[in-house]
Amino acid sequence: MTAPAPPLPRHGPAPSAIGRRRWLLGACGAGATLAGCGAYQGAKQLAKAALYPSVEVLKIDVHADAIINPDDRGGALPVTVRIYQLGAREEIERAGYADLVGQDRTVLGATLLQRYEFVAYPGESAAHAFPIKPEVRFIALLAVMRKPPAPAYLLLDAMSFGTRGITLAFDRDRMVLAAGPKPLERPRR
Numbered sequence: 001m002t003a004p005a006p007p008l009p010r011h012g013p014a015p016s017a018i019g020r021r022r023w024l025l026g027a028c029g030a031g032a033t034l035a036g037c038g039a040y041q042g043a044k045q046l047a048k049a050a051l052y053p054s055v056e057v058l059k060i061d062v063h064a065d066a067i068i069n070p071d072d073r074g075g076a077l078p079v080t081v082r083i084y085q086l087g088a089r090e091e092i093e094r095a096g097y098a099d100l101v102g103q104d105r106t107v108l109g110a111t112l113l114q115r116y117e118f119v120a121y122p123g124e125s126a127a128h129a130f131p132i133k134p135e136v137r138f139i140a141l142l143a144v145m146r147k148p149p150a151p152a153y154l155l156l157d158a159m160s161f162g163t164r165g166i167t168l169a170f171d172r173d174r175m176v177l178a179a180g181p182k183p184l185e186r187p188r189r
Contacts, residue, residue, distance in 0.1 A: 058083065058130045058139060059165025063178070066123040068170040069145045076122035079170055080144040085114035085136040089155060089184070092140050097152040100142055120170050132158065138184075141168065143175035150174065154183045 062081075069077040082104065086092060091111045092100070099107045104115070116130045120143075132139075142153040154177055156166070167179035177183055 056132060057163075058132050058161070059163075060118075060128045060130070061125070061165065061167040061179075062118075062120050062128065062170070063125045063167065064120045064122055064170040065172065067172060068120065068122050070172060071146065077146065078122065079120045079175070081118055081120055081168070081175070082142040082144065083116040083118075083130055084108065084112060084140040084142065085116075085133055085158070086111045086138040086140060087113050087135055089138045092138075092153070092155065097148040100153065101144055104142075120168070141175070141177075143170070145173060147173050151183075156183055 060083075064079070067074070067076045069079045071077055082100075084092065084104070086108070088111045091108050095104075095107045105112060113133050113136055118126075118128050120126070136158045139156045139158050140153050141156070143149050154175070164179075166177060169176045169178040
């Protein structure tokens with residue numbers, strides 16, 4: 001009877017260990033790839049936030065004199081204020097006051113992302129807050145009065161006022177931006 005042959009010396013890991021190493025290397029590679037994508041997305045979002053800071057709420061403080069929007073006898077009437085959140089400014093710059101008062105949604109078309117309104121009452125002060133959509137680039141404020149005010153509306157860069165908000169003042173037949181960023185220049189018609 002012959003003795004069994006001695007086992008051959010192994011050079012390298014067992015086949016099952018090779019499979020585990022390949023799996024581990026593949027998992028590490030996939031993890032690194034996903035981490036890289038996540039880092040890229042995070043860096044992209046950070047850069048976007050730095051260039052276009054997100055303002056989530058528009059705060060408006062309102063102060064109205066005792067006589068605003070006077071009727072034919074000089075009595076005070078309330079003023080409706082419309083807030084337009086716009087993706088672009090071209091449509092509102094082409095629109096006239098009567099067009100905005102009568103058919104604002106049609107005139108502004110796809111540039112209108114959101115519309116809010118509130119009423120300013122004679123002799124009162126109030127505070128309002130309105131959510132802002134992330135894609136908004138411009139805010140327009142329109143005072144609906146008996147006689148068209150000059151200017152017809154105020155146009156603001158949506159990123160310019162930050163968390164401070166704005167203050168609107170009403171005196172007789174005009175709306176004034178009393179505090180906040182300077183309104184944008186509009187082209188002459």
